[in-house]
Amino acid sequence: xxxxxxxxxxxxxxxxxxxxFSDWQDRYEHLIELGRDLPLIAPEHKTDDNLVRGCQSxxxxxxxxxxxxxxxxxxxxxxxxxxxxxxxxxxxxxxxxQEILGASTDFIDTIGxxxxxxxxxxxxxxxxxxxxxxxxxxFSADANKE
Amino acid sequence: xxxxVLKPVFDVQEIRAQFPILKELVHGKPLVYFDNAATSQKPxxxxxxxxxxxxxxxxxxxxxVHTLSTKATEAQEAARETIRRxxxxxxxxxxxxxxxxxGSLNLAAFSLGQLLLKQGDEVLISGMEHHANIVPWQxxxxxxxxQLKVIPITDSGEWDLAQVPFSDxxxxxxxxxxxxxxxxxxxxxxxxxxxxKRGIITVLDGAQAIAHxxxxxxxxxxxxxxxxxxxxxxxTGTGVLYGxxxxxxxxxxxxxxGEMIDTxxxxxxxxxxxxxxxxxxxxxxxxxxxxxEAIRWMEDYDKPAMAKHEHELLEHASNxxxxxxxxxxxxxxxxxxxVISFVIEGVHHYDLGTLLDQQGIAVRTGHHCTQxxxxxxxxxxxxxxxxxxxNTMEEVDAMVAATKKAVKMLR
Numbered sequence: 001x002x003x004x005x006x007x008x009x010x011x012x013x014x015x016x017x018x019x020x021f022s023d024w025q026d027r028y029e030h031l032i033e034l035g036r037d038l039p040l041i042a043p044e045h046k047t048d049d050n051l052v053r054g055c056q057s058x059x060x061x062x063x064x065x066x067x068x069x070x071x072x073x074x075x076x077x078x079x080x081x082x083x084x085x086x087x088x089x090x091x092x093x094x095x096x097x098q099e100i101l102g103a104s105t106d107f108i109d110t111i112g113x114x115x116x117x118x119x120x121x122x123x124x125x126x127x128x129x130x131x132x133x134x135x136x137x138x139f140s141a142d143a144n145k146e
Numbered sequence: 147x148x149x150x151v152l153k154p155v156f157d158v159q160e161i162r163a164q165f166p167i168l169k170e171l172v173h174g175k176p177l178v179y180f181d182n183a184a185t186s187q188k189p190x191x192x193x194x195x196x197x198x199x200x201x202x203x204x205x206x207x208x209x210x211v212h213t214l215s216t217k218a219t220e221a222q223e224a225a226r227e228t229i230r231r232x233x234x235x236x237x238x239x240x241x242x243x244x245x246x247x248x249g250s251l252n253l254a255a256f257s258l259g260q261l262l263l264k265q266g267d268e269v270l271i272s273g274m275e276h277h278a279n280i281v282p283w284q285x286x287x288x289x290x291x292x293q294l295k296v297i298p299i300t301d302s303g304e305w306d307l308a309q310v311p312f313s314d315x316x317x318x319x320x321x322x323x324x325x326x327x328x329x330x331x332x333x334x335x336x337x338x339x340x341x342x343k344r345g346i347i348t349v350l351d352g353a354q355a356i357a358h359x360x361x362x363x364x365x366x367x368x369x370x371x372x373x374x375x376x377x378x379x380x381x382t383g384t385g386v387l388y389g390x391x392x393x394x395x396x397x398x399x400x401x402x403x404g405e406m407i408d409t410x411x412x413x414x415x416x417x418x419x420x421x422x423x424x425x426x427x428x429x430x431x432x433x434x435x436x437x438x439e440a441i442r443w444m445e446d447y448d449k450p451a452m453a454k455h456e457h458e459l460l461e462h463a464s465n466x467x468x469x470x471x472x473x474x475x476x477x478x479x480x481x482x483x484x485v486i487s488f489v490i491e492g493v494h495h496y497d498l499g500t501l502l503d504q505q506g507i508a509v510r511t512g513h514h515c516t517q518x519x520x521x522x523x524x525x526x527x528x529x530x531x532x533x534x535x536x537n538t539m540e541e542v543d544a545m546v547a548a549t550k551k552a553v554k555m556l557r
Contacts, residue, residue: 024173024504025504025551025555028500028501028504028555029555032555032556056496056512057494057496057497058526077494077526078494078496078497079494079497079556080496080497080500080501081494081496081497
């Protein structure tokens, strides 16, 4: 399971997965499939406050601390966007704030995803990563206070 | 009437050959460009005219006594005359060059606001306006204490003419000739006639009309008419505000600067005559020359024949798309240009746009800068295909097949 893998290993796993697909259709179908497995945000957290700014389709992202780790749930009204969030959640979910803050996001380029995204969507992707890192930062600050 | 000239028979392949960009591949597939309502592609003649200006006569207009300045001025003023003729304005100085429809509408709103709007007055727009014909009026209404009133839209995407909120406080009517989102050709003549009886100043947003309809400003009877060059096969950054001479004379200038003055002292400035009063600063000379060429190009290739071809594409696309389960076309007006906006049950327009792009097909997705209209139809956005004279039936078929493929992937 991913929980036993390091963040870098999960990234590598995704790179290997996407390397299997030679054409756009398979790649997108896989992305859409990933979206279907996304840990869904609880209805009470699907609020305007949790909308990620900078996305053209609507993306909700919620995080809560769970045993020193950051636990993410999310949703989107668009399938491809949901797949992209799911990718990020798979990499960042149930990690320590330090791991998340220190993580590189090169895997997105390696997968070839960014090249396929419109500038709007690439901005949305950056906005999602920023939001996840902000949550991690907030939780690490809280932990330091205690 | 324009003099009878021999037009070439409309041949879409011959037209296509004039658009260099149509040879481009997108994701390795031939480009199918269906985003003409956002901006149309440019024929070689327009690209050449613009670059020839820079290569041979680049110089500032109306300022120098030297040869190049004279040539540049003549070329720009020839474009003004071409546009005057094309829209049948009485005088070339009724044609003001702007940066685009948005620039034209801002000029109209700010200047008319200063000229006529007082506390309690009303500006009337319609529920299908582009944000560029909403926001400037909202801004001037706020400034002058006036109110914005809105003509409601029917389920078919037309003005509800039984519910036009004219009142004795209405000072300005500002509406679109053609809807950018729905393609509806609005009964503007009828509404303008009614507005004129009431002494209301009329402004038309012609951004989506100029490339597809014969626009005759005298026949329409409007006071002001705004359009962009880039939606009519011309360069980006060009636009026109046509205005009736008597009204333009009364309207105060909007932007100050060079070229728009007569004399300047620190105590008082007097303004230049029309059209220069409204053309502060160095205009987009190359673009304006390109726009003149675009208009001549459309005239040479027979605008009504282009419109007929686009209508056939629209009919074909509508019939084919309706085959798709759960697809709903937004906007079923009787009179439409080649614009088709649709939603598909269970499919987000943004996903569809992405998957069409992967197949080389360029459409617009989202709210099309008409958020109030989206709300009227209870959708967050649509997918919009908009046709130009160079599009083909085969391209429509490719879009329909690509849409079916995308829907299968997304459901």
